[in-house]
Amino acid sequence: MYHAVVGVDDNEERAVACARAVADLPGAETGARVTIIHSFTDDPSGASAAEIDSVREATVYLEERGIEVDVTGSSGDPAERILDVASAADADLIVAAGRKRSPTGKALFGSVTQSVILNADRPVMVVGDTDG
Template sequence: MYHVVIGVDDNEERAMACARAVADLPGDASEKRVTVIHSFTDNPSGASASQLASVRDVTDFLEERGIEIEVTESSGDPADQLLEVAQEEDADLIVVAGRKRSPTGKALFGSVTQSVILNAERPVMVAGEARE
């Protein structure tokens, strides 16, 4: 079983780019297991991760393809939380979304993505722009 951890924020397009990247990985859907994590930095309303459209879109998309899904949530620094879950779950791969940047910022990833890439002890895939 190939275990992937996907870090999802509240942006639906970036979340779906990650989901498509995982669905496109080699191997049968039954050989993949995904943990979707959303880390709340501020959650005054007490929402759960499964209430976010981005998380629902990813779980629906992957479940429709027969991929086993688990949703987890945390609070705190998103990069730290994503790395912690990947370590605890002994994930084979971490998937995060990239962002389109201005010419000046093209050499830089978002702060969460950059932190995950630099601090991960396992492979990290950066998913590109969402496809229509």
């Protein structure tokens, strides 16, 4: 059995693309466990990660394929939280979605995926852009 940590933001298409990538791994239907993490930057209503549409969509996709799913929420820097969860769970793989950004956008806003790739101590699978 292998364990993947999937970082999910608010975008449902990217979340399902990450779930699909995990489900498509060899043996996933019989030997995978997934922890989906959503990191809140602002949560004034006190929502749980499981209430976020993108998290629900990814969870349903995986569970329909017989894959065990845990959901966790956190606050703070998303890249750091993804790495923390992966380390604490001794995950075999981190999955994150990539998206196209202009060079200026990258410089101004950074990239959670880029930060995860640069700081991870385990394999990272980047799922392609779904925005166009």
